[in-house]
Amino acid sequence: MTLVSLRDVAVSARRRLVPAHYDFFAGGAGEERTLRDNRAAFDRWRLRPRVLRAAGVPDPRVELFGTELSGPVLIAPTAFHRLAHPDGEVATARAARAAGTVMTVSMAATRPLEQIAATGARLWFQLYPQPDRDFTASLVKRAERACTALVVSVDSPVLGRRARDLRNGFLDLPPGLACENLRDPVTGKVRDIVMDPSLGWDDIDRLRAGTGLPVLLKGVLHPADAREAVARGVDGIIVSNHGGRQLDNAVAAIDALPAVVGAVDGRIPVLLDGGVRRGTDVLTALALGASAVLVGRPVIWGLAHDGEAGVRQVLSLLHEELTGAMALCGAATVADLTRDLLAA
Ligand SMILES: Cc1cc2nc3c(=O)[nH]c(=O)nc-3n(C[C@H](O)[C@H](O)[C@H](O)COP(=O)(O)O)c2cc1C
Numbered sequence: 001m002t003l004v005s006l007r008d009v010a011v012s013a014r015r016r017l018v019p020a021h022y023d024f025f026a027g028g029a030g031e032e033r034t035l036r037d038n039r040a041a042f043d044r045w046r047l048r049p050r051v052l053r054a055a056g057v058p059d060p061r062v063e064l065f066g067t068e069l070s071g072p073v074l075i076a077p078t079a080f081h082r083l084a085h086p087d088g089e090v091a092t093a094r095a096a097r098a099a100g101t102v103m104t105v106s107m108a109a110t111r112p113l114e115q116i117a118a119t120g121a122r123l124w125f126q127l128y129p130q131p132d133r134d135f136t137a138s139l140v141k142r143a144e145r146a147c148t149a150l151v152v153s154v155d156s157p158v159l160g161r162r163a164r165d166l167r168n169g170f171l172d173l174p175p176g177l178a179c180e181n182l183r184d185p186v187t188g189k190v191r192d193i194v195m196d197p198s199l200g201w202d203d204i205d206r207l208r209a210g211t212g213l214p215v216l217l218k219g220v221l222h223p224a225d226a227r228e229a230v231a232r233g234v235d236g237i238i239v240s241n242h243g244g245r246q247l248d249n250a251v252a253a254i255d256a257l258p259a260v261v262g263a264v265d266g267r268i269p270v271l272l273d274g275g276v277r278r279g280t281d282v283l284t285a286l287a288l289g290a291s292a293v294l295v296g297r298p299v300i301w302g303l304a305h306d307g308e309a310g311v312r313q314v315l316s317l318l319h320e321e322l323t324g325a326m327a328l329c330g331a332a333t334v335a336d337l338t339r340d341l342l343a344a
């Protein structure tokens with residue numbers, strides 16, 4: 001079958017995955033209202049293209065924290081890639097490298113960070129700061145050797161209640177798979193990831209003070225939090241509701257974006273994830289002030305479909321769709337993706 005959109009890749013992935021694993025990847029918290037709304041909110045936007053701009057072939061490149069990327073679509077951190085494909089995160093990283101974009105490695109990756117870095121991909125590391133501060137510091141040290149930014153997930157003081165996983169009894173990885181970056185090098189034992197409800201701004205200050213890497217906060221939806229992040233010297237914000245997997249009834253990511261962009265007022269990059277499935281979704285997010293977007297599930301579906309090649313396909317479909325939509329809007333570069341291109 002020829003795959004002409006991310007929807008086709010998702011269909012193929014569903015056929016290949018064990019149902020409980022498919023549900024783990026696809027599912028959200030509670031009634032899955034936020035999960036659905038991430039998509040529905042993009043569906044509501046309409047574009048008002050410009051004509052006769054003589055824009056030529058669009059150039060979608062962006063620069064983030066001093067590095068140039070082939071386009072504004074990055075890979076969001078997602079857990080357990082080896083559940084989708086035996087190569088796991090190594091395949092994802094190879095695809096990111098081929099596409100010229102960043103892969104954000106999840107703290108719950110099933111390959112060691114050093115192996116993922118050996119692909120030569122540009123990596124960011126996603127961190128759930130652990131109550132054991134020495135352990136957290138040691139993880140940050142490892143990330144500094146392999147990655148160019150730290151993404152701190154701040155939307156998970158507890159794990160969301162996900163009905164599909166509860167029903168399926170999906171609690172943990174099957175034997176043979178583990179969160180390799182939580183393995184103790186001496187004992188070989190793997191720690192559990194702790195969601196820390198005591199995490200506060202002081203912890204963000206301490207993390208920042210302890211690393212030279214740019215620090216992004218992932219999971220910000222409220223403009224007051226965005227303002228606080230800027231005041232504390234945070235380097236970037238990812239507007240996200242964790243793909244609808246944490247707080248159900250949380251606002252759709254694209255609906256939360258404008259107020260956050262307003263609060264940040266250009267001082268640091270604002271990225272977005274949640275429900276990005278089309279080039280026109282990327283275009284909409286950038287027109288609303290995002291510097292770039294990330295995709296979570298589509299990457300998993302690509303992996304399940306065909307490993308590295310499947311993820312490459314997902315990234316190139318989005319790239320093709322975006323450049324096509326830019327051309328049709330008369331946009332030569334991402335700087336031309338302005339608010340006036342959106343109807344209403
Ligand atoms: C299966 C799965 C696992 C995830 N694991 C993590 C994780 O380990 N850390 C994290 O910060 N976010 C995690 N996320 C959230 C993603 O980073 C991202 O916010 C979300 O998937 C974006 O929505 P999308 O899937 O609609 O693109 C996960 C999402 C999914 C679907």
Ligand SMILES: O=C(O)C(=O)c1ccccc1
Pocket residue numbers: 079108193242245
């Ligand atoms: O963050 C998530 O959404 C997620 O599914 C997860 C699962 C296990 C460990 C860490 C994160």
